[in-house]
Amino acid sequence: MDAQKSAEGNARADADAAGNVAAAGAAGRHRRSEATRAAILEAARDRFAADGYERATIRAIARDAGIDPSMVMRYYGNKEGLFAAASEIDLRLPDLSGTPREEAGVRLVRHFLDRWEGDETLNALLRVSVTNAVGGERLQAVFRDQVAPVVAAVCPDPAQAPTRAALLASQVLGMALTRYVLKLPPAAALGHEEIVAWLAPSVQRYLTAEQP
Amino acid sequence: MDAQKSAEGNARADADAAGNVAAAGAAGRHRRSEATRAAILEAARDRFAADGYERATIRAIARDAGIDPSMVMRYYGNKEGLFAAASEIDLRLPDLSGTPREEAGVRLVRHFLDRWEGDETLNALLRVSVTNAVGGERLQAVFRDQVAPVVAAVCPDPAQAPTRAALLASQVLGMALTRYVLKLPPAAALGHEEIVAWLAPSVQRYLTAEQP
DNA sequence: CTTGTTGGTCAACGCTTGTTGGCAACGTTA
DNA sequence: TAACGTTGCCAACAAGCGTTGACCAACAAG
Numbered sequence: 001m002d003a004q005k006s007a008e009g010n011a012r013a014d015a016d017a018a019g020n021v022a023a024a025g026a027a028g029r030h031r032r033s034e035a036t037r038a039a040i041l042e043a044a045r046d047r048f049a050a051d052g053y054e055r056a057t058i059r060a061i062a063r064d065a066g067i068d069p070s071m072v073m074r075y076y077g078n079k080e081g082l083f084a085a086a087s088e089i090d091l092r093l094p095d096l097s098g099t100p101r102e103e104a105g106v107r108l109v110r111h112f113l114d115r116w117e118g119d120e121t122l123n124a125l126l127r128v129s130v131t132n133a134v135g136g137e138r139l140q141a142v143f144r145d146q147v148a149p150v151v152a153a154v155c156p157d158p159a160q161a162p163t164r165a166a167l168l169a170s171q172v173l174g175m176a177l178t179r180y181v182l183k184l185p186p187a188a189a190l191g192h193e194e195i196v197a198w199l200a201p202s203v204q205r206y207l208t209a210e211q212p
Numbered sequence: 213m214d215a216q217k218s219a220e221g222n223a224r225a226d227a228d229a230a231g232n233v234a235a236a237g238a239a240g241r242h243r244r245s246e247a248t249r250a251a252i253l254e255a256a257r258d259r260f261a262a263d264g265y266e267r268a269t270i271r272a273i274a275r276d277a278g279i280d281p282s283m284v285m286r287y288y289g290n291k292e293g294l295f296a297a298a299s300e301i302d303l304r305l306p307d308l309s310g311t312p313r314e315e316a317g318v319r320l321v322r323h324f325l326d327r328w329e330g331d332e333t334l335n336a337l338l339r340v341s342v343t344n345a346v347g348g349e350r351l352q353a354v355f356r357d358q359v360a361p362v363v364a365a366v367c368p369d370p371a372q373a374p375t376r377a378a379l380l381a382s383q384v385l386g387m388a389l390t391r392y393v394l395k396l397p398p399a400a401a402l403g404h405e406e407i408v409a410w411l412a413p414s415v416q417r418y419l420t421a422e423q424p
Numbered sequence: 425c426t427t428g429t430t431g432g433t434c435a436a437c438g439c440t441t442g443t444t445g446g447c448a449a450c451g452t453t454a
Numbered sequence: 455t456a457a458c459g460t461t462g463c464c465a466a467c468a469a470g471c472g473t474t475g476a477c478c479a480a481c482a483a484g
Contacts, residue, residue, distance in 0.1 A: 032451090032460080032461075033460075033461065033462095036461080036462090051343065052264075052266075052342065052343035054264075054266035054267060054343070054441095055266060055343060057440080057441065057442085058441085058442065058443085059440085059441080059442090067461095067462075067463090068462065068463050068464080069442085069443085070443080070444075070445090070462085070463075070464085071461080071462065071463090073442085073443060073444080074461090074462090078442075078443075079442065079443095127342055127343065129393075129394060130264065130339055130342040130343070130389075130393055130394075131263065131264035131266070131267060131339065131342070131343060136393075136394050136395070139394060140394065140396055140397075143396060162397070162398040163398040163401075163402070165398070166390060166396050166397075166398035166399040166402075167399075167410055169386075169390050169396060169399070170383065170386040170387040170389070170390045170391075170399060170411075171382065171383055171386055171414070172386070173386050173389055173390060173394075174381075174382040174383055174384070174385050174386015174387065174389060175382040175386065177342075177382070177385055177386060177389055178378060178381050178382045178385060179382075181341075181342055181348075182341055182342075182348050182351060182352065182385075183348070184352055184355060184378050184381060185352075185374070185378075186374040186375040186377070186378035187378040187379075187381070187382060189375075190375070190378075198379055198418065199382075201414075201417065202383070202413075202414035202417070205413065205414070206410065244430080244431070245430080245431060245432095248431080248432090266471095269470085269471070269472085270471085270472065270473090271470085271471080271472090279431095279432075279433090280432065280433050280434075281472085281473085282432085282433075282434085282473080282474080282475090283431080283432065283433090285472080285473065285474080286431090286432090290472075290473075291472065291473095
């Protein structure tokens, strides 16, 4: 019974994340709950991003969403299911195969900055990943499935893509950590283009330089 | 009463951290508890490093140390006091003023690597800092009080030291995050000297390059 | 031998957490 | 109108948490 309920919750959440907008009108049934589901997801992302996994309680998330905690359970099964639904991410990385190889660093750093500040999901995933195994695996999957392929297109030997993607991760996640999570004052004070100017050459080297 | 007890616990812990070895023999009283205190601190560091602040429970730490949870309270006042005692850190950064400026990057990256793998305290502080405010402030203080002064000695304009130290932090903490916390396979597989070869040029530039 | 201090255990407290099941209101369908 | 699935709230559960205070054994001081 538990598994069934949980599975149903996840399945619906997955459908939402996949951009299932038509479903509301397509099926002849009442789908009035879509707004509630979205409110829960948004509140969950904010809380996970601000507090991490353990301190982001279902009660607090429900309060933010303006509904009862039991609704969260009905829609997402359990806390892990909620996090799984709230942390689905598409980095929307640009295709770099059509642009000059030397611009890869600048474009990627700028893209990561924009992405990070326009979507609480990334912060949530980063904060949670540090203390929660499921989050860690998901973040790992992001770099394996989304970042590494893009890196493979610009680096000398595609076989080195995972390693170079990890080096990219170390610098990009490190800046996200110091700036958005730890909020070191000097890191938080930097402007976008300052960060790009400092970090891009490093990233560029991690992607395209010959093995040192 | 709480404050008094807590203060006492911290005071003793501080004395320990300052390397108070002579006290055991100097004072004529029995200081049989020093071993227990040390066992608690070691267990606490391991647990904080492995689980983060919330999931590292006092009960689990006490179990690891082989004593009763209430002992932790008596010696360190409360959980925050325990963490404060367990996360005191001296990076023991080398003095770079006597060495060639171009070696700063290599020496610092190598030093951070050695330090991180030889002491669970650093991992504990990093993991905790992501979800705990006190931890975050302490990590911030480390870079302000220990890293920035060393950076000031090698960078062109000492006024830029905080910013350059933050850039250094973004790369060094980023590597620690991907390698020791998230354990991205490609990052965990790198050898010491490989990491030095990749990261040192970046760090070197953050420290000594003209503003980009 | 008594007395006081120290190192330590034990059982319990109040609180918060994730999670569950019952029940009421509403809109749809027949 | 009657039946029904959906949406939602409420009250409660068991478990785990940090924390507390009473109590006990060992040992040094008088």
